Amino acid sequence: MGNDAPDIITAFIEIVPTDTVKYEIDKASGWLKVDRPQKFSNIVPALYGFVPQTYCGDEIARFCRQQSDRTDVVKGDGDPLDICVLSERTITNGGIILRCIPIGGLRLIDKGEADDKIIAVLEGDEIYGHFTDISQCPIAVVERLKHYFLTYKNLPGTPATCEITHVYNRQEAHQVIQHSIADYQKMFGTNE
16 A cells, blocks of 8 residues: 555556456456456446555444445445546556555445445646545546446346445545555554
8 A cells, every 4th residue: 555645555456448347356366357347338437446455344334334324334345445546648457556646535335335436646647646636626537437336337127236425535535545454454464
């Protein structure tokens, strides 16, 4: 995650906007694997991956319940914290790490599980790199991210499983990151 967290964090990028399949880390081997083909026209609108040394467990679920007034959130999704990284540069393949600056996030709930999506900008990016809060981000970019996560698992004729309760700012993103670090330390211990 990096020594400057939560102000600047390291992200592992699994998927880029040109990918037509969803890749994710195979936890047993550490290699990228095909999780599933992207459904229909759903193409991730940003670099997408996770924040290493984070975990979405009890702390994330508790914070989600507190921030959204939702008592039906029973747990975190059991994965590292998801992240979308905005950049004006085309990065053509995943399986990379990069430094980025969190500017906000989406509080996503999927079948009673907290599944936050941190939104960040690539450190040093010429277009997005000066953003310090999601309020500076074009509304169209935020709406595109919301649409992707509200539809990326949908199949025709099946009910939607994902809900976004709200978009949150940099300060709340920092809190989410800190709670996911606490969940990681509780689950796996510290890396000292």
